Amino acid sequence: MARHAGVSAMTVSNVINRTGRASPDTRERVIKAIADLGYVPNQSARRLVGASVACVGLIYSAVESVFVEATLAAVAVVAAEKGIQLQIRSVEHGATGDVADVARDMIRKGAQALLLMPPYAEMLGEQAGSEGLGVPAAAIATAMALPHIATVRIDNRAAMRTITERLIAQGRTRIAVIAGPPRHSDSLARLEGYRDALRAHGLPVDPRLQAEGDFTFQSGLAAAEQLLNLSQRPDAIVSTNDDMAAAVLWVAHQRGVRVPMDISITGFDDTLIATRVWPPLTTVRQPIRDMAAEAMEWLARAVRHPDRHDAPQDIVLPFAMIERQST
Incomplete structure (x- = not known):
C-alpha cells in the first residue's frame, strides 16, 4: 500500500x-x-474511507458461469472503492440446504450486511425468518421484488421480450428458447418474456421449441443438440444467458449450420464471452457494476440508519440490447 x-x-x-x-x-x-x-x-x-458498513457477506452459487465471475469481480471492485471487506461464501450448485444457516454463520463471523445472488436471493428473500437475522440484506440480478430483502435488478421479462421481438422483426418465425434453471427467478422471467413476444405477434408457443439448461456451457451443448435435432429446425434460438448461447454456436458450427444465415442466436447478460465467440453474440446487457454499487449503497444506508429502512427497496435499472453479428 x-x-x-x-x-x-x-x-x-x-x-x-x-x-x-x-x-x-x-x-x-x-x-x-x-x-x-x-x-x-x-x-x-x-x-x-467513509464506510458505514465494515464487512458484507456475499452468497452465490458455485456454478461455472461467466456472469457469476463478472458479478463477483464487480462486487469486489465496488467494495474496494468503498473500503468494505467482503466475506464470500459459495454454495454448491443445486444445494437445497437452508441458506439462512449460511447467512447466520457469516453474521457470527462479522458480516454486518448480506448481499445475495440467485437462487439464494430468492431462497432467503422469501423466508419470513430472514427478518430475524438482524442485518440488512440485498440481492442483485434477481428478477422480482422480494418481501424481506432489497433488490437491484433489470426487468428481465421486458428484456427477453425485446430481443425476441427483434428476431421476429427480422423475419424469424420458428424461434426456440433455452431456459435456465426454474429455481432462478430471472430464468422464469426471461422465459415469460420470450412467450410474451411470440403471443404478441401471433406465433405459437411450441413446447418442442423449448429446452432447459442450468446456465452452464455444458448444459447449453445438450440443449442445442436437442433443438437442432428437431425434424423442423428452428430458425432462431434465444438463450437465457451468454454461456448457453456460446454453446449453441459451437454445436451449429460443428453441424455446418451457418450463423446468422441459417439460424440466428442470442444470449443474455453481455459478458466477456459474448465478444469472444464467432460470430459475436447479440445479447442483453445487464449493468453489473451499477447493480453492485446500488446494492452496496443501500446496505451502507441501512446499516447507518436501521430505523429509516422499514421496507426493502426494489431498484430496477435500465437494460440495453446489444446487436452483433449472430443475428
Missing part, C-alpha cells in the same frame, strides 16, 4: 491511526490507496 500511495509505511500508519503528521495531499493519496486496494485493517481505516 505504501508503494501504491508513494509514501513510507510509517506515513501510511500515521494516516490510518491518526498519529504523527501528514499533509492533506499525503492523506488524500493514502485514503485513495486504501480504497483502490480494498485494504481495511481496522475501524480507523473504515472511518477514513
Whole structure:
C-alpha cells in the first residue's frame, strides 16, 4: 500500500491511526490507496474511507458461469472503492440446504450486511425468518421484488421480450428458447418474456421449441443438440444467458449450420464471452457494476440508519440490447 500511495509505511500508519503528521495531499493519496486496494485493517481505516458498513457477506452459487465471475469481480471492485471487506461464501450448485444457516454463520463471523445472488436471493428473500437475522440484506440480478430483502435488478421479462421481438422483426418465425434453471427467478422471467413476444405477434408457443439448461456451457451443448435435432429446425434460438448461447454456436458450427444465415442466436447478460465467440453474440446487457454499487449503497444506508429502512427497496435499472453479428 505504501508503494501504491508513494509514501513510507510509517506515513501510511500515521494516516490510518491518526498519529504523527501528514499533509492533506499525503492523506488524500493514502485514503485513495486504501480504497483502490480494498485494504481495511481496522475501524480507523473504515472511518477514513467513509464506510458505514465494515464487512458484507456475499452468497452465490458455485456454478461455472461467466456472469457469476463478472458479478463477483464487480462486487469486489465496488467494495474496494468503498473500503468494505467482503466475506464470500459459495454454495454448491443445486444445494437445497437452508441458506439462512449460511447467512447466520457469516453474521457470527462479522458480516454486518448480506448481499445475495440467485437462487439464494430468492431462497432467503422469501423466508419470513430472514427478518430475524438482524442485518440488512440485498440481492442483485434477481428478477422480482422480494418481501424481506432489497433488490437491484433489470426487468428481465421486458428484456427477453425485446430481443425476441427483434428476431421476429427480422423475419424469424420458428424461434426456440433455452431456459435456465426454474429455481432462478430471472430464468422464469426471461422465459415469460420470450412467450410474451411470440403471443404478441401471433406465433405459437411450441413446447418442442423449448429446452432447459442450468446456465452452464455444458448444459447449453445438450440443449442445442436437442433443438437442432428437431425434424423442423428452428430458425432462431434465444438463450437465457451468454454461456448457453456460446454453446449453441459451437454445436451449429460443428453441424455446418451457418450463423446468422441459417439460424440466428442470442444470449443474455453481455459478458466477456459474448465478444469472444464467432460470430459475436447479440445479447442483453445487464449493468453489473451499477447493480453492485446500488446494492452496496443501500446496505451502507441501512446499516447507518436501521430505523429509516422499514421496507426493502426494489431498484430496477435500465437494460440495453446489444446487436452483433449472430443475428
